Amino acid sequence: TVITNIATLVTNDPSLGRGLPRSGTSGSGGDSPLGLVQDAAVVIDGDRIAWIGESRKAPATDNRVDAGGRTVIPGFVDSHSHLVFAGDRTEEFNARMSGRPYSAGGIRTTVAATRAATDAELEANLTRYLAEALRQGTTTLETKSGYGLTVADEARALRIAARHTDEVTYLGAHIVPPDYAEDPAGYVELVTGEMLRACAPHARWIDVFCEKGAFDGDQARAILTAGKARGLHPRIHANQLTHGPGVQLAVELDAASADHCTHLTDADVDALASGTTVATLLPGAEFSTRAPWPDARRLLDAGVTVALSTDCNPGSSFTSSMPFCIALAVRDMGMTPDEAVWAATEGGARALRRDDVGRLTPGARADLVVLDAPSHVHLAYRPGVPLVAQVWRKGVREV
Ligand code: NIG
Numbered sequence: 001t002v003i004t005n006i007a008t009l010v011t012n013d014p015s016l017g018r019g020l021p022r023s024g025t026s027g028s029g030g031d032s033p034l035g036l037v038q039d040a041a042v043v044i045d046g047d048r049i050a051w052i053g054e055s056r057k058a059p060a061t062d063n064r065v066d067a068g069g070r071t072v073i074p075g076f077v078d079s080h081s082h083l084v085f086a087g088d089r090t091e092e093f094n095a096r097m098s099g100r101p102y103s104a105g106g107i108r109t110t111v112a113a114t115r116a117a118t119d120a121e122l123e124a125n126l127t128r129y130l131a132e133a134l135r136q137g138t139t140t141l142e143t144k145s146g147y148g149l150t151v152a153d154e155a156r157a158l159r160i161a162a163r164h165t166d167e168v169t170y171l172g173a174h175i176v177p178p179d180y181a182e183d184p185a186g187y188v189e190l191v192t193g194e195m196l197r198a199c200a201p202h203a204r205w206i207d208v209f210c211e212k213g214a215f216d217g218d219q220a221r222a223i224l225t226a227g228k229a230r231g232l233h234p235r236i237h238a239n240q241l242t243h244g245p246g247v248q249l250a251v252e253l254d255a256a257s258a259d260h261c262t263h264l265t266d267a268d269v270d271a272l273a274s275g276t277t278v279a280t281l282l283p284g285a286e287f288s289t290r291a292p293w294p295d296a297r298r299l300l301d302a303g304v305t306v307a308l309s310t311d312c313n314p315g316s317s318f319t320s321s322m323p324f325c326i327a328l329a330v331r332d333m334g335m336t337p338d339e340a341v342w343a344a345t346e347g348g349a350r351a352l353r354r355d356d357v358g359r360l361t362p363g364a365r366a367d368l369v370v371l372d373a374p375s376h377v378h379l380a381y382r383p384g385v386p387l388v389a390q391v392w393r394k395g396v397r398e399v
């Protein structure tokens, strides 16, 4: 298949554009991180990209698709979501919008609903949210357990998730469940012992909610270290609601990503800049909890790699829309449109330590989005408008 007549092609290949985002620069001046090609074509062979270049140089083929002068970007990589759950939390959201603050406690409501659901109900919910995300351009999606919090309920969440994505995360340490309220140490023992043994075969990652009211730094270190010993790679919910040890712990353990990063000290920013841990920002959570925005500009200026993801979950961020997150990040977090689009594609891939998605280069997976817009900037410029016209995943048109 050859897709021709692409007005703007976002490749995320620095050799085709003018380089990656430079640290120490601010605003939109000059360099695009996106490796833009104008009047472009893409050749797809099977599930992979075979060729990228100017439309007039594209090889002849019978199977031509005319993009009609629109924009093509890599499929979004949503590296943080919580989609194995039942029920919703409309009432909690309503109360919050009349002034009640967000706290980790609401997670218990979803834990109760999730434990009560059948496997089929959980899978039907997951499938529905995955389809919703795909329609909005997400072609790679990480998702977690964390609403079961028993050995059997965590393991089944991961089993169900693994039927739909390779990027599955064990989050037995989301909160201490009510049944262990009097014995948090016993719960950490369970999460690092029997529950880990049951869950590790179904997951690639291990995560901890490191926060006041959830797990402290020492507990988080013990949990992630136990996961690593079982072959899981760490990522952390860090510094979401308050300052805390999560970000520095993530760097210490070489976690692929520290997620949220809303409350950061200079030492946290320095730690991220010195390591390979990606800072994954989740603006849907700040939007839906009326919390202060994470300062993406500060991180980018310090040279930190930033990813954007939805955090889609029924409590703090019930959106599956990467375009919405891009618009928020540009409007309120100091990112340029180029930086935000990069963070939602290549940034997400880096947060998952993947080099086959998030970019459109020969050999990469043929996951791409056709935008009904003359450039990717419209994702931020036209917030809330359904610009996603086509979605191709593994070389097949899905939307
Ligand atoms: O990433 N912070 C912890 N977990 C989720 C919220 C989960 C919930 O409220 O159900 C988050 O925001």
Ligand code: FE
Pocket: 080, 081, 082, 237, 311, 313
């Ligand atoms: Fe989360």
